[in-house]
Amino acid sequence: MSVLAAGDTIVAAVTPPGRGGVCIVRLSGDRALALAAQVTADLPPARRAALRELRIEGEPLDRALVLVFPGPRSFTGEDTVEFQLHGSPVVATLLVRGLVALGAREAGPGEFTRRAFLNGRLDLAQAEAIADLIASASAEAARAALRSLEGEFSGRVTALVEQLTQLRVRLEAGLDFPEEGVDDVDDPELAGLLDSLLRDLAAVRQAADRGRVLRDGLTLVIAGPPNAGKSSLLNRLAGYEAAIVTELPGTTRDLVREDILIDGMPVRVVDTAGLREAADRVEQEGIRRAREAMARADLVLLVEDGGAAAADSSPGGLPAGIPVLRVRNKTDLLGLPAGPETAADGAECLRLSALTGEGIDLLRERLRVFAGHGAGEGGSFAARRRHLAALDRATAATTRAVALSRAAHAPELAAEELRQAQDALGEITGRVTTEDLLGRIFSEFCIGK
Numbered sequence: 178m179s180v181l182a183a184g185d186t187i188v189a190a191v192t193p194p195g196r197g198g199v200c201i202v203r204l205s206g207d208r209a210l211a212l213a214a215q216v217t218a219d220l221p222p223a224r225r226a227a228l229r230e231l232r233i234e235g236e237p238l239d240r241a242l243v244l245v246f247p248g249p250r251s252f253t254g255e256d257t258v259e260f261q262l263h264g265s266p267v268v269a270t271l272l273v274r275g276l277v278a279l280g281a282r283e284a285g286p287g288e289f290t291r292r293a294f295l296n297g298r299l300d301l302a303q304a305e306a307i308a309d310l311i312a313s314a315s316a317e318a319a320r321a322a323l324r325s326l327e328g329e330f331s332g333r334v335t336a337l338v339e340q341l342t343q344l345r346v347r348l349e350a351g352l353d354f355p356e357e358g359v360d361d362v363d364d365p366e367l368a369g370l371l372d373s374l375l376r377d378l379a380a381v382r383q384a385a386d387r388g389r390v391l392r393d394g395l396t397l398v399i400a401g402p403p404n405a406g407k408s409s410l411l412n413r414l415a416g417y418e419a420a421i422v423t424e425l426p427g428t429t430r431d432l433v434r435e436d437i438l439i440d441g442m443p444v445r446v447v448d449t450a451g452l453r454e455a456a457d458r459v460e461q462e463g464i465r466r467a468r469e470a471m472a473r474a475d476l477v478l479l480v481e482d483g484g485a486a487a488a489d490s491s492p493g494g495l496p497a498g499i500p501v502l503r504v505r506n507k508t509d510l511l512g513l514p515a516g517p518e519t520a521a522d523g524a525e526c527l528r529l530s531a532l533t534g535e536g537i538d539l540l541r542e543r544l545r546v547f548a549g550h551g552a553g554e555g556g557s558f559a560a561r562r563r564h565l566a567a568l569d570r571a572t573a574a575t576t577r578a579v580a581l582s583r584a585a586h587a588p589e590l591a592a593e594e595l596r597q598a599q600d601a602l603g604e605i606t607g608r609v610t611t612e613d614l615l616g617r618i619f620s621e622f623c624i625g626k
Contacts, residue, residue, distance in 0.1 A: 186207060187206055188284060206281070207255065209255065213243070238271055252289065287621070304618070306322045307622075308622050334381070378575060389562060398473075399478045400478070434448075578595050
């Protein structure tokens with residue numbers, strides 16, 4: 178969208194295509210009130226719905242509820258008029274075409290929300306939360322998106338920015354005013370404040386990661402040695418025969434992906450080849466792909482054969498930084514009830530049987546908790562991968578600032594790292610943006626938002 182186009186008066190249906198009880202058409206821009214007055218002679222008072230006859234080129238079109246929202250106290254921050262029509266797509270199309278003929282322009286994807294952002298009605302994270310709320314696939318995802326829309330995520334980011342600002346002031350004062358005796362480089366409180374900032378960044382990152390899983394779904398990679406019951410577990414979670422199961426080791430040689438719902442939570446489950454030393458080239462390639470999939474997972478479900486002698490020894494090569502949930506399968510062979518246990522190496526495990534289904538409900542609950550479902554009102558907020566990347570850059574820059582602040586004669590470098598951290602956080606709320614970034618974000622919206 179060009180800068181010049183931002184001044185146009187735009188119009189679009191804001192309800193989905195198709196027939197329904199009601200269809201809403203929104204008109205926003207400098208000429209919204211004047212154009213609306215040409216299709217209904219008597220506009221109602223501001224923010225009061227009134228039944229009015231709509232006419233296009235003098236011909237009656239419909240009787241509709243009309244609402245007027247003068248700017249800047251409107252969704253877009255501009256003069257806005259909404260028409261609540263009977264839910265015929267033909268009627269809505271005729272009204273939109275009539276308003277375009279009078280001088281409006283059909284809105285592009287996300288253009289109403291983009292104007293709300295540009296006019297300061299909401300920040301970028303809140304704007305994205307609107308799309309996330311519309312696309313939410315579960316009640317938890319909807320609540321997380323609503324918390325972001327109401328400003329919880331933005332508020333925590335703003336608090337981090339305020340901490341960074343105060344730290345930059347302390348560092349840069351010593352650089353800019355040495356003659357005044359200001360020297361915060363050796364201030365013993367500085368290290369503690371930087372450490373506190375890193376802890377707060379980690380807490381926001383953790384909550385944002387849960388929100389990203391709620392939005393995008395959980396990528397769950399099932400891994401473990403051959404014949405541990407990985408494919409059987411996939412089939413049990415999916416509720417159908419998604420993977421071939423035999424008693425022969427090495428049956429699964431490539432990745433098997435299934436998109437399923439676990440109590441309304443979207444989960445992409447990836448079954449992998451058994452992890453072992455293999456001479457067969459095809460099996461070796463399957464194991465390589467299995468390790469690649471684990472490195473990209475949100476959670477690795479490490480399945481162990483409960484009946485094997487080495488059930489308590491995990492295979493080597495698990496990816497660093499990826500959470501692992503250990504499952505001890507085949508409790509039906511052990512004569513033990515399903516439930517949590519502590520393995521010989523001290524790790525927490527979950528006993529279950531993929532064959533009988535015993536313990537599967539416990540596993541489903543563990544997955545829900547991991548993904549942030551049922552975390553409570555303050556548990557998580559809607560977040561995207563770009564938000565996580567920005568938080569990671571801010572954390573990395575702050576970590577470098579900590580090291581530099583402790584080094585001799587490097588306060589100016591530490592201050593520069595803190596500036597970069599602040600810029601990274603500014604990208605989340607839109608205080609630091611580019612036209613390209615805005616274009617990518619709002620292109621994901623539907624027409625009418």
